[in-house]
Amino acid sequence: MVVALYGAFLYAPTEREMGEVQRIFYFHVGAAWNCFLAFFGVFLGGVGYLITRKRIWDHLAASCVEVGVVFTTIVLTTGPIWARPIWNTWWPWGDPRVMTTMVLWLIYVAYLMLRSSLPEGETKYKYCAVFGIIGFLDVPIVWFSIRWWRTIHPVVITSSGAELELEMIHALIVSVIAMTVLLVTLVMLRMAMSLNFSVAEEMTLNVRHSDRRVEGV
Amino acid sequence: MRYLFLGYAVIWTILFIYLVYLTRSQKQVNDKLRSLSETLQQRD
Numbered sequence: 312m313v314v315a316l317y318g319a320f321l322y323a324p325t326e327r328e329m330g331e332v333q334r335i336f337y338f339h340v341g342a343a344w345n346c347f348l349a350f351f352g353v354f355l356g357g358v359g360y361l362i363t364r365k366r367i368w369d370h371l372a373a374s375c376v377e378v379g380v381v382f383t384t385i386v387l388t389t390g391p392i393w394a395r396p397i398w399n400t401w402w403p404w405g406d407p408r409v410m411t412t413m414v415l416w417l418i419y420v421a422y423l424m425l426r427s428s429l430p431e432g433e434t435k436y437k438y439c440a441v442f443g444i445i446g447f448l449d450v451p452i453v454w455f456s457i458r459w460w461r462t463i464h465p466v467v468i469t470s471s472g473a474e475l476e477l478e479m480i481h482a483l484i485v486s487v488i489a490m491t492v493l494l495v496t497l498v499m500l501r502m503a504m505s506l507n508f509s510v511a512e513e514m515t516l517n518v519r520h521s522d523r524r525v526e527g528v
Numbered sequence: 529m530r531y532l533f534l535g536y537a538v539i540w541t542i543l544f545i546y547l548v549y550l551t552r553s554q555k556q557v558n559d560k561l562r563s564l565s566e567t568l569q570q571r572d
Contacts, residue, residue, distance in 0.1 A: 332531045335532060385543075501550065501553075508553075511564050518568065522571070
């Protein structure tokens with residue numbers, strides 16, 4: 312992360328037209344790339360759960376949603392901070408990239424709300440898996456929105472490569488890698504936590520159940 | 529420069545809030561494990 316900050320602030324040259332504020336771009340894109348990756352994890356977890364019915368897939372999906380929402384929040388807050396001096400507006404209503412990303416955030420916030428409102432059990436994990444898979448459909452829409460529709464959002468990565476200075480590409484790659492390491496670490500941490508919690512809860516229930524049976528005998 | 533500072537301040541604030549949330553969740557897991565081990569000790 313320190314190397315990524317060095318790349319974004321010192322190694323990469325200052326952009327000619329936008330100036331210093333363009334340096335938000337390195338972490339904004341890093342966070343955007345990783346929210347897509349996290350939501351792919353949700354999709355994978357959902358499919359894995361529906362096929363195998365093993366709880367570990369559900370833990371993966373739930374952890375990925377949580378961290379993915381954090382990264383999408385970073386994208387949706389750093390974007391307007393960059394947009395204010397460049398586009399002269401905080402929030403360009405009607406811009407396809409901005410609005411589809413907002414919808415993506417709302418979909419996964421709804422996932423978290425659904426998850427916390429349903430009682431523990433097979434039905435909850437099944438609903439969440441299906442919701443996560445359907446929600447992932449918005450990810451390609453967000454990615455292609457700047458290609459399908461008219462937008463003021465910059466298109467940096469095109470079919471002919473990244474339209475940036477070489478040093479800027481290096482800084483971008485390093486910040487994407489740093490954010491990916493952070494994402495994987497947070498997902499693993501969250502997954503270990505929820506696994507431990509559910510195992511402890513299950514064991515507590517088993518102990519209480521067997522105690523009641525002994526009392527009954 | 530003001531917006532650049534604001535941008536990075538927001539990134540670190542969001543990550544810090546999430547880390548605080550994770551620490552609280554970890555505390556809940558620890559409490560759950562402690563109560564489980566107490567229940568098991570009482571049984572023995």
